[in-house]
Amino acid sequence: MRALVLEAYGAIRDEGRVADRTLDYLLRREKRLYANERRAVAEAVYGLLRAEGRLTYLLEESLGDELRALSSAAKRALFYEALRVQERRIPPARALAEGGLSAALLPGLVACAAPGELLSRLSEDPAKRLAVAESLPPWMAELFLRELDEEGAFALARSMNERAPLTIRMNGLRTDRETLIARLASEGVEAKATSWSPDGLHVDGRQNLFRLRSFEEGLFEIQDEGSQVLARLLDPHPGWLVVDSCAGAGGKTLALAASMKNRGRLVALDTDERRLGMLGPRARRAGVHNWESHVVPADGLPTPLAEKLGDRADAVLIDAPCTGLGVLRRNPDARFRLDEGSVQRFAGIQKELLARYAALAKPGGRIVYATCSIATEENEGVVETVLAEHPELELMPPATTLGEELAERLGARRYLKLLPHVHGTDGFFAALLRRRA
């Protein structure tokens, strides 16, 4: 298992591969592993990605040149042992022996076992402390501290380094929540109702839900509670023409379809043919019939499609491509792929997509612009720029569709902002807009 963890970790960090796909590939290859071993490998790899910044600081401070002299493979092996030591699963001397590491590296493992002294040497600079404590690149720690006060930034970053809960969305086309809870119980899965989404259930994170008959029968989809709330914010009615303009693999498309009760027309667009191609089988399983999908070019809708859609949509969802700074708990490796310029690059694309796809809404039609980022520049910044340039669009309070009670509980006044350490969901931003009648 150690070899497999190090192979995955090396592929992600040295070759820049994406963590979940790398693990998927390697675990499929290793047919002999038991389910608990697979989980342990995945957890160790994610643990390393989440702890790398902190371990780097501790090992650099305690080993200096000794660390710098190591090859990247030797460094990864040291990090693996350092993580086990840090998690108190094994004492430093045993880690040294089991990892086959040179005795000169022992002070590094000792520092990871008792990091108090080294951590107390960190400067008073909160960005530096946050970067080390939660293994964030310095620019990201600074961004967190610009977005929230110090306590909030530390709490947010900590929650981003925790495992996300496993949440499902009951498919209202096939069942209701109480019936699904009972059905899951009969399959040995305990499920508890979520707080914000009336369709959501939290289930035990160690379950392989894809194996359940209830999954095959389309009674539920795996979906973060935040995504469920976003679909509710658009609240499309049965019979409407609805465009899901950045549909990806269709997670939110299916939630919108349930809200439309299979009546009306649901158009899913995306530039990514592979991801959009996943919608078909998912829609069939969920019993969704009223959808169509179109792969679209990145620079604008082809004229025939633009003419076909016109400006007739009752509702448009723009779940825009973004940095994903709100979903680091699912993609801990994203912190290594993003850089300081990423936020601005995405904001430029987002402004274009919001203006382009909002134009599909009919006069009086509603639009939801959403990201899974916590950066103001990708969120309020985009919405306010587009509103200033498009007087035909106006901002609506989230309570319009969520209802006063839920909007109040979520703290959603001008915008809907979901944060893992506050709401237990992934980090999302959403604005409800309307094209003036």
Ligand SMILES: C[S@@+](CC[C@H](N)C(=O)[O-])C[C@H]1O[C@@H](n2cnc3c(N)ncnc32)[C@H](O)[C@@H]1O
């Ligand atoms: C945040 S993801 C969407 C996730 C999806 N809605 C879901 O619920 O799973 C953003 C999507 O926007 C797509 N995208 C990027 N540029 C686009 C464009 N110009 N038009 C439509 N989709 C685009 C990406 O391929 C990606 O699938």
